[in-house]
Structures are given as structure tokens and as C-alpha cells.
Amino acid sequence: MCSIIGYTGKLFVAPILLQSLKRMEYRGYDSVGIATMNNGKIVTRKGIGKVAEVAESLDLLHMPGRIGIGHTRWATHGGVTDKNAHPHSGCTDDIAVVHNGIIENYSALKAELIRLGHNFKSQTDSEVIAHLLELNYSTYKDIKQAMIETCKKLSGTYAFVAVFEDGNISAARYDEPLIIGIVDSGCFISSDVLGFLEYTDKAIFLDNKDIIITNGTTLELFDFDGNYVTRPITQVAWELGAADKGKYAHHTLKEIHEQIRTIVEAGNQNNERLHSFCDILANAKNVFITGSGTSYHSALIAKHIFSRFAKIRCETIMSSEFQYMLDSVDDKSLLIAISQSGETADVLQAVKIARQMGSKIISVVNIPTSSLARISDSFLSVNCGPEIGVAATKSFTGQLSVLYNIIDSMCNGCVGISSDKSEIIKAIQQVLDDEINISKIADTMEDVKDIYILGRSLHYPISLEGALKIKELAYIHAEGIAAGEIKHGPLALIEKNTPVIVINPSDSTYNSTISSAYEIKARGATVVGVSDKMDDVYDHFIKITKVRDNLYPLVEVIPLQILAYYLALKKKADPDYPRNLAKSVTVK
Numbered sequence: 001m002c003s004i005i006g007y008t009g010k011l012f013v014a015p016i017l018l019q020s021l022k023r024m025e026y027r028g029y030d031s032v033g034i035a036t037m038n039n040g041k042i043v044t045r046k047g048i049g050k051v052a053e054v055a056e057s058l059d060l061l062h063m064p065g066r067i068g069i070g071h072t073r074w075a076t077h078g079g080v081t082d083k084n085a086h087p088h089s090g091c092t093d094d095i096a097v098v099h100n101g102i103i104e105n106y107s108a109l110k111a112e113l114i115r116l117g118h119n120f121k122s123q124t125d126s127e128v129i130a131h132l133l134e135l136n137y138s139t140y141k142d143i144k145q146a147m148i149e150t151c152k153k154l155s156g157t158y159a160f161v162a163v164f165e166d167g168n169i170s171a172a173r174y175d176e177p178l179i180i181g182i183v184d185s186g187c188f189i190s191s192d193v194l195g196f197l198e199y200t201d202k203a204i205f206l207d208n209k210d211i212i213i214t215n216g217t218t219l220e221l222f223d224f225d226g227n228y229v230t231r232p233i234t235q236v237a238w239e240l241g242a243a244d245k246g247k248y249a250h251h252t253l254k255e256i257h258e259q260i261r262t263i264v265e266a267g268n269q270n271n272e273r274l275h276s277f278c279d280i281l282a283n284a285k286n287v288f289i290t291g292s293g294t295s296y297h298s299a300l301i302a303k304h305i306f307s308r309f310a311k312i313r314c315e316t317i318m319s320s321e322f323q324y325m326l327d328s329v330d331d332k333s334l335l336i337a338i339s340q341s342g343e344t345a346d347v348l349q350a351v352k353i354a355r356q357m358g359s360k361i362i363s364v365v366n367i368p369t370s371s372l373a374r375i376s377d378s379f380l381s382v383n384c385g386p387e388i389g390v391a392a393t394k395s396f397t398g399q400l401s402v403l404y405n406i407i408d409s410m411c412n413g414c415v416g417i418s419s420d421k422s423e424i425i426k427a428i429q430q431v432l433d434d435e436i437n438i439s440k441i442a443d444t445m446e447d448v449k450d451i452y453i454l455g456r457s458l459h460y461p462i463s464l465e466g467a468l469k470i471k472e473l474a475y476i477h478a479e480g481i482a483a484g485e486i487k488h489g490p491l492a493l494i495e496k497n498t499p500v501i502v503i504n505p506s507d508s509t510y511n512s513t514i515s516s517a518y519e520i521k522a523r524g525a526t527v528v529g530v531s532d533k534m535d536d537v538y539d540h541f542i543k544i545t546k547v548r549d550n551l552y553p554l555v556e557v558i559p560l561q562i563l564a565y566y567l568a569l570k571k572k573a574d575p576d577y578p579r580n581l582a583k584s585v586t587v588k
């Protein structure tokens with residue numbers, strides 16, 4: 001969603017804020033703004049566009065001062081306009097505020113504030129925070145009290161940072177992440193560690209209902225009732241280099257290529273942690289698996305392999321649907337939550353509800369310091385490093401790798417991935433080496449309106465995932481279909497030259513899926529095969545290397561990621577920042 005950053009310290013603030021916003025731009029990227037405080041005056045500049053564009057057009061880099069806040073927006077309330085960009089101020093420029101989240105009661109608050117004489121300049125929910133803070137600060141003349149009273153009035157989810165004309169910065173957190181980075185005589189306040197990791201690895205993760213006030217030298221931390229609290233300083237361990245594009249044109253392409261390494265790293269789990277995770281799983285009565293988007297597709301694969309190898313039956317529920325499917329969730333249940341970010345609001349809500357019903361929670365998460373990791377009874381880390389591309393690529397195969405390793409640990413190595421990854425590495429390298437062929441297939445699809453992807457069994461979730469990648473990166477309608485279902489309706493959609501990708505490695509699903517391929521070919525489809533076995537039915541062919549049957553998902557998704565990437569380039573879309581999307585969806 002939006003990213004927020006605040007800095008107070010010895011250095012000039014504008015270049016720091018810009019650099020931080022660039023690093024967090026993946027979270028939200030329709031508009032950008034900065035407010036700096038210099039000589040007792042707050043100056044705000046903001047506009048629509050990406051960080052680099054707005055920085056240039058508004059000369060953000062040279063804004064003076066050593067105290068300031070910044071924001072990249074992903075619109076929720078109010079269109080993408082300069083006025084709706086953050087920071088927002090009240091009726092005066094004494095306070096400026098950046099916000100991430102949604103203020104659910106904003107219209108009632110706005111009406112009340114208008115009645116009291118406040119003038120609103122934007123259509124956002126966020127602007128009410130600035131006006132409320134302004135009102136409370138003028139009433140109490142005390143930042144602590146003004147922050148507490150403001151937070152008491154707000155409902156919804158929020159993390160916000162405010163800069164005051166007296167040089168203080170204050171921030172509050174409720175159900176949205178907010179992290180402090182400690183530097184010599186100063187500090188950062190950010191929605192992501194990437195906002196400050198270049199400067200410090202010392203972080204304080206704020207708890208819900210925490211408020212901080214800092215002037216760069218002192219730091220007060222208290223809760224919404226005004227009680228002072230302490231939070232530990234954590235050392236965050238990620239190398240910043242991993243957030244650069246390296247030799248690649250886009251983060252997405254780099255992350256696709258990194259999979260040869262990240263799939264292996266995902267398997268490097270601490271044994272004790274892995275065993276405790278598996279113990280909880282083995283002893284659970286009802287197992288539910290949840291996730292959103294790509295992480296939900298990992299859950300679908302988990303359901304297959306848990307049942308196949310560990311005889312554990314589970315139900316998968318999309319996180320956004322979890323609240324409507326609670327009938328059998330109880331204190332004997334286990335919820336496995338899968339998430340790259342660990343901050344997805346739908347996932348966190350599912351976890352919260354399951355927790356209230358007495359269930360245990362275990363999770364597979366890429367960000368070990370995330371909210372999800374911290375509220376789980378046990379978690380395993382995907383270990384794939386920061387994923388910047390909005391489309392999940394390496395985190396998906398990393399999640400699958402963790403899930404396969406869990407099963408391996410529960411069934412004495414029956415999947416075999418924990419003992420021997422050489423086969424997988426070879427197969428992934430072969431797909432990566434086929435990039436040019438895949439890009440040429442993308443050339444043939446540039447003008448199509450729809451793409452269908454067929455797969456059976458374990459390959460069906462991969463067809464869903466491939467379709468999701470094509471939708472989000474190339475803005476082409478794409479649908480994953482269980483191959484056996486095509487004759488039950490979707491066949492009616494097939495016309496001359498309709499592109500259909502058939503995921504058909506030579507496992508137990510092969511014969512049935514090749515028949516489906518012939519059925520669609522007979523209706524005029526252009527058939528693209530993804531398989532280790534060539535057949536005349538395919539108009540285009542993406543060869544994958546033969547691997548053990550159950551491991552195909554780790555390999556066959558990669559050509560679909562590459563295809564989606566090249567389709568995006570053909571469509572002149574930015575693969576790293578698809579329109580209308582955000583990396584971490586921290587609103588419901």
C-alpha cells in the first residue's frame with residue numbers, strides 16, 4: 001500500500017526521504033510528496049507520478065531542512081490527483097501528516113470538523129488526521145495529548161507520521177506496520193525496514209497502539225492510554241544489495257532469475273524450528289491453509305502435497321473469504337497462513353479471527369520481522385530476500401520450496417527435495433536459458449484479448465498462478481482452468497487462434513491433459529505446450545526438463561512468469577509497478 005517515512009537527524013532530509021521512498025515505491029506508486037521543516041516552517045511539495053518524476057518536476061531534492069516526512073500513495077479514498085497526494089496539513093501549515101491505511105469513520109469526522117470551521121482540500125480519508133491533530137494540538141498545546149486524543153477518535157487501520165513546526169516528529173500505529181530505525185543522534189520512522197536499511201540495521205518494531213515522539217535526540221514511546229512503554233531494539237539482517245536491479249532491466253526479471261538460488265535457500269531451515277513447526281502440524285485435528293493471491297496458490301499446492309505425502313487433510317480458504325467460513329474453526333484447529341509480506345490485511349484478519357476461536361497459528365512468511373511472523377505460534381521463513389517486483393515470483397517458488405521441505409521432514413525425505421536439489425537447479429537453469437524462445441512466444445500473443453491456461457492436479461494451481469501473472473503484468477485477461485473442466489463449459493470460449501497454454505509434464509496427468517489439448521486444438525485454439533515431452537498438437541513449445549513428478553510446479557511456473565514479463569514489455573507496461581496494484585495490500 002502506501003509507504004511512509006519520517007526522518008530527523010544530522011543529515012539533510014530531502015535526499016534521504018527520496019532515497020527511502022524509491023526503495024519502498026513498490027508498496028504504492030501513484031503519487032509522491034515530501035514535507036520538510038526548516039527554520040520553524042513546514043514546506044510541502046507533492047504531485048502525481050513516480051518518485052523520480054515528481055522529484056524532478058517539483059525539485060524535491062533541494063528542499064531544505066533536517067527534519068521531514070515523505071509518502072508514496074496507492075489511492076483508496078479519492079482519485080489520483082495532486083491534491084490527494086500526501087502529506088496533508090490542516091487549515092494551517094503548522095503540522096503535516098502522511099498516512100497508510102484507511103480511516104473508516106472519516107466522513108463523520110470530516111463533517112464534524114467542517115462544522116467546526118475546518119476547510120478540506122482533498123477527497124482523502126487521511127486529511128481528517130491532519131485536521132484532528134491540528135484541533136487537538138491547539139486545544140492541549142501538547143503533542144502527546146494531541147496524538148492520544150486524535151488516535152482515540154480514529155477507527156480503521158492506520159500508521160501515520162506527523163511533523164510539527166516545533167521540530168518534533170510523532171507517529172502512531174494501529175493495524176498497519178510502523179518501524180523505527182535508530183541512527184546516531186536521530187531516527188527514521190518507516191512502514192518498511194527498506195526505508196532505512198541503507199543507514200541502520202537497528203530497528204524498533206512498534207506494537208499496535210504505540211505512539212512515538214522524537215526530536216532527533218530524545219524518543220518517547222507510549223500507548224494510546226499515555227502509559228510509557230519500551231520495545232526491544234532488533235537487528236535486521238538483510239543486505240541492501242538485494243534490493244538493487246543489478247544487471248537486469250527490471251526487479252521482476254532479476255527476481256525470476258534469482259529463483260535458481262532462492263529455491264535452495266528456502267530449504268535452509270533451522271532444524272529445531274522446522275521440527276517444532278512440523279510437530280504442531282502433525283498434532284492438529286483440523287488444518288486450514290490461508291493466503292491471498294499468489295500465496296493462496298501456494299496454499300492449493302500445499303493441500304495436494306500434505307494429503308499425498310503426509311496424509312494430512314486440509315482445507316484451503318482465501319484469506320478474504322475466511323471470515324465467512326468459520327463453521328469448523330475451533331480450538332482444535334490449526335491455521336497455516338502463507339504470505340510473502342506478512343502484512344496483508346486479509347491474511348492478518350483471518351489469523352486474528354482464527355486466534356479468537358482458539359486455533360493455533362503457524363505461518364510461512366518471507367519477512368521474519370512482519371506482523372504475521374510475530375503473531376504466529378511458529379513460522380518458517382521463505383528466505384528469498386526482499387521481493388520488490390509487485391508480482392510475486394521468487395517468493396512463490398520459495399514458499400513451495402518451504403512447503404516441500406516441511407513434507408520431507410514429516411515423511412522421512414519421501415519428496416527428496418531436502419536431500420537433493422541438483423535436479424531442480426538443472427531444470428530451472430534450462431528454463432532460464434530458454435528466455436529468448438519464451439519472449440518470441442510472447443511476441444505472438446501481443447494482440448490477444450484472452451489467454452487460457454490448462455493444468456490438472458498439482459498443475460492446476462500453477463495455471464491459476466500463471467494467469468494471475470499475465471493479468472497483473474500484461475493487463476490481458478487470463479484464466480487458469482482445471483484441464484478436465486474445459487469440456488464442462490470453458491470450451492465454448494475457444495475460437496480460431498485463441499491462445500491456450502497447456503501445462504503438461506509427463507506425469508500421471510499427461511494422457512488426460514494431452515487429450516484436452518487435442519480437444520481445444522480441434523476448436524481452433526493456438527496451443528502452447530509446457531512440457532518435457534513434445535507433441536504435434538503444440539503450435540508453440542516451451543521445453544522443461546524432466547524432474548520427479550511432484551516437483552514440476554517449482555519448474556513449470558517459471559516459463560509462465562517469463563512469458564508474463566515479456567508480454568508486459570510488449571504492452572509497454574512497467575512489469576515492476578503494474579497499474580492499480582500495490583505490493584503489500586495492507587487494507588481490507
Ligand code: AGP
Nearest residue numbers: 293294295339340341344391392
Ligand atoms: C502476486 O503477484 C500479487 N501481487 C498478490 O496476489 C500477492 O500475492 C497477494 O497480495 C498476497 O501478498 P502476500 O503474499 O504478501 O500476503
